[in-house]
Amino acid sequence: MRVPLSWLREYVDLPATETGRDVQAKLISAGLEVETVEQLGAGLTGPLVVGRVLTIEELTEFKKPIRFCTVDVAQANGTGEPQEIVCGARNFAVGDKVVVALPGAVLPGDFRIAERKTYGRMSRGMICSADELGMGDDGTHGIIVLPPEIEVGTDATELLELYDEVLDIAVTPDRGYALSMRGVARETATAYGLPLRDPALLDVPAPNSYGYQVRIADPIGCDRFTARTVVGLDPEARSPIWMRRRLQKAGMRPISLAVDITNYVMLELGQPLHAYDRNRLEGPIGVRRAEAGEKFTTLDGVKRVLDAQDLVITDSRGPIGLAGVMGGANTEIADSETDPETGEVRGTTEVVVEAAHFDPVSIARTARRHKLSSEASRRFERGVDPQAAAAAAQRTVDLLVLLAGGTAEAGVTEIVAPSAPRTITMRADHPDRVAGVAYGRETVVRRLQEVGCDVYGQDDLVVTVPSWRPDLHEPNDLAEEVIRLEGYENLPSTLPTPPSGRGLTARQRLHRRVGRALAGAGYVEALNYPFVGEAVLDQFGLDADDPRRTVVTLVNPISDEEPALRTTLLPGLLSALRRNVGRGSHDLALFETGLVFRPTGEETVPGVLPVDRRPTDEEIAVLNAALPHQPRRVATVLAGAREQAGWWGGGRPADWADAIESARAVAREAGAELTVRADRHTPWHPGRCAALYVSVDGEETLVGHAGELHPRAIKALGLPERTCAMEMELDLLERAGEGALQAPRISTFPVATQDVALVVASDVPAADVEKALHEGAGELLESIRLFDVFEGEQIGEGRKSLAYALRFRAPDRTLTVEEASAARDAAVALAGERTGAVLRGA
Structure with missing residues (x-):
């Protein structure tokens, strides 16, 4: 959401000295993500004035069209004489009002305007376009042509509001109200402790039976629908400069007066609206679910096949809009055009304004289903204030009457599904206990009232949530509001005090010791995604019946090439080693500790856990029984030089003995005695592979393998020659070393x-x-x-x-x-x- 500071000041009386940076700091402290503050007009200096084109002489002796113009700028040039300007644009005529940069002006990009001879004529200034003034997209291309009533010599920087600051706010899904000037103004007023002039506080006429007929077939999908009609619109009316500039600053392109007004009110109040050409409507407006396979053409000209879950707006012919997403091409506001024979201006003269409230989930699914994200859908899927629909419709009607010369019909249609306000019961000290700060009841009540809540009670508060905050559902949500308004930065930094005797578990201590030991031996930890594909298991050369080929396949994998959970740590580590070698690192020693996933075939199908209470131990046990076996492992890989050559010696490459030594280092940290025997195990070299054993519960148990990888596996994986690896099961090592770790003993007797x-x-x-x-x-x-x-x-x-x-x-x-x-x-x-x-x- 882009928020012009000049527009924000209409609703909050900010101190004149407050800059955009100051407001940014306040809003960030209140919990809004204000990413940047854009300085409009930076690098722009005058004189920049309104001029009237007096004459245009076409210069035809050049390769491209060039015009030599004289422009009346009144006394802005100090002489009152017409200003001579050479210009290549062709979208203006004699008598048009334009923006003129006089000599001495500097345009954005350090473009300095001076008198100079060009195309054989003296040019004393420049006729400006919107891009040259840094105004953004104004919906046209070429020179800015101003309304004829603008007085010649007027300062264009003030007229076009070229100097401003715009706050760019990243609105999170739970703060849909901040997608409006009203919502941001409320947060600003609260942050500064100033009163808010709520733009939604309008006198709205009561609904009656004379309005445009509306029928709601799905009151769950659409629980509120307001329709108003305005007739007698002037098809030649254009959006005023102030409205066009506010839309531009907010990141929207001006289109036509009726559309601009609906967009302006949406930005102002946060309520998306739609305007229909009444002369193109047939029968009453309806709201229903689409029929499967039903076809409909949206405003962007795309013919869409609808889903049965799509919510649509209809008339007697069928769909005329995707509810809350985009209108239809068959009822859009027509652009004004002049009849070449009669000179009559034709266009939309009667408008039906729609202001409705739709189910957020339905709108979000429709927008994603059709890959059609719009300004309206962004707001509806985050939650729109249902109580603002009538005020938004009234604001739209008022602007159409004011700016387009229309007349509001007396009929007011408003269909509302009955609903009760949402209330939450909360202990008055609940925010205190959540934050660890003594706010007190008075502060809690005041902050909740600033958010818009009605609060009753003493120790137990009954809080009525405002209609524009659908994200507030439980006491913790209310506590968060109190904490953020009091300032996250004011929360003290405290560490929790654990009960005596608590600390790291033996498993956690072993994990840390192993990491420190391997890091001390020169290994670098590499954390990898726990996903594998069939291809890497083939590259390892695993037999068809190898247990490592029995994998847990994900329903929604991140990558189709790696759809399963790993059964060994080596694929990820070797991939990291290959990637680093490809980037120029040749002497590598990496390690990783983590879980592997070994399904046993005895997993059960889990039930659905309850959400209204904590699951019982039996329910949790059933859930755990559905999980595969997940042993914790440690692995190392080595390539290149293990000891560097230098003045101290010749150095040596890493070999199988180094991989075995890394296993010994891990075993020492576990307090386990490691037995090493020659073995044959894929993907290791059959003559350079060691099986690693420890004693677990009195029985010798295999815990892993170490050595040099097989040349075929090295070639298939694209690894350096003589790459070595080790992998062991940490859980078995922990059991083997239980009770074996003792404090070091220092003897006073000689060895x-x-x-x-x-x-x-x-x-x-x-x-x-x-x-x-x-x-x-x-x-x-x-x-x-x-x-x-x-x-x-x-x-x-x-x-x-x-x-x-x-x-x-x-x-x-x-x-x-x-x-x-x-x-x-x-x-x-x-x-x-x-x-x-x-x-x-x-």
Whole structure:
């Protein structure tokens, strides 16, 4: 909604010093979204005057038509002599009144007017068009031709109201009243604490039986319809300059007097109106639902096929308008035209004015169904004041009589479906409790009355909602009105005080620890949409019976290419990695934590939950049973260099070991002991894939995989060579680590380090050897670390050497060499028994 400040001042006596920026700040504080304040006339300076064209000489020796004109500007040029001006426009004639920019004037865009010789003549000024003055679209093209009664020499900047400020307000769906000058003026008056001159307070005659006949077949779709008739209109009458300028400033194009008046009243009061040419109506006006397949041509010339849910305006022939959206071409106001034989001016002389109130939902659905959004539908679908219909019709009649010389007929048609005002009961301290501020009953009542409510009661308030606020339904809506008018900026910043013993859950703490650990290891978090398509699962090379192909398909997906919920985190992460590589980033390490969706086939069909009360635990359980299994997972992907080359060294690329190490980092944060074994699992490389296990409830459980992706998957996905990935289930890790996390213990006793090198068969996993050493060493073992792997002729073909560093420490004493050696020997003995390991060199 564009609100000219000069127009707003008609309804609120703002201080003369208040600028558009000041009003913007006040309205924003009151909760309206004032996006910009446009300065009209910025960069425009005079002299700019009204002139009368005295002579026109056509200059024909040039490629394009040029006219040399003399224009009377009275004493504006200081001499009283006609002003000589060269002009290329052709839409004016001798005797027309035009706008003249005299030498010294500056037009928008820093276009300076000066005397200069052009086309062989001296031009001393410029005859202006609307675009050149920054007036916007005036419905015509070319020079501004003013009404003949305008006096020559008049200051055109004042006449055309070229200097103004326009507030551009983004009206949210719940504040439809702000799509009118009346609504914005009410908010402005409240914000400044000033009285409002309500333009809807008009003397409206009582309805009678003499008005134009109207029949309402659908009182739910149309609960109010007012019809007034004006006859004897002058078809030559044109919209006055002040009305045309206000429409232009508000973003609307002037068309004709009758249409301009209906648009002007709509902007003023917020009530959409429609004017019918009475001579083109046949029979009474009706309101009904359309017949399926019924055809109708709207004012824009488009022939439309109607739906059975469309609300239409009819006469005896059929539809003449889409109710609340757009009128029909068969009853539109005719443009005036002159008969070439008789010279008689013909046009619309009798008008039937419609001011109705329609069901917002019906209008919104019709506008969307036909892709036909109009100024009227925008207002109806947000809620129009039904009580304003009669006043809007009266205002339209008054302007037609005043500006078009018409006569209002005595008949007044008004059909109203009975309805009671809406009331809300609210505790007087309810806004206090919502905001955490002690407003007090007096402030609450005053603010609600400023909104337009009638308030009764003491501790329990009975609030009657005004007709122009259909968005107020419950006590919280009223509390919001009090809070916004008192100022959101005045609400104190306070943190809620949780009950003692409350805080983050174990699940939340683990989620944060995992994120911090991976970020500390150089990974960057990438949050992705949880949607996948069949194509990416094919690129992964998943088998037809792979559980990851069993997906939950959305009824209304954002993209038809990704209609299902993800069953793995890798598609989104790998897509983010590919996108970053395409933008020039080659050394990448990304991670994500989130839910995946694994349907079990045992989901039930949920019932409809009630809205008038909180659902019971049983109802919530039925709803949860309808959901697929949603395990929480963590995944990482790597490509490019893991360590950069520089003066400190040669660097190295990321490989499968880095993906496994990211899994170890996550497991450490969960307090779980991770076991790594070689495996084959799509989409990982069969020789560089590790299965990850932890102990859950005493049983070894698979929690994920890590390693290098398969070359075929890398090629299909467009990824860099040697891309690596890891994915694990966090919920299982949390269960495996329950009770395992302890505060770090700092011992005052020294550590005893023993190194062992064991020779085993090449196919023996290092993890099995490490597990045996850990169990054999007993309670004195503090940590174990594999620091070297060697294969060569010295140890024989098909064998490898694994070197481990064992750290022993006792909590209560310094270990002797004999104790440390005995623990080491026990560890080696168990490793030899389980894996066939022997000490190297033994």
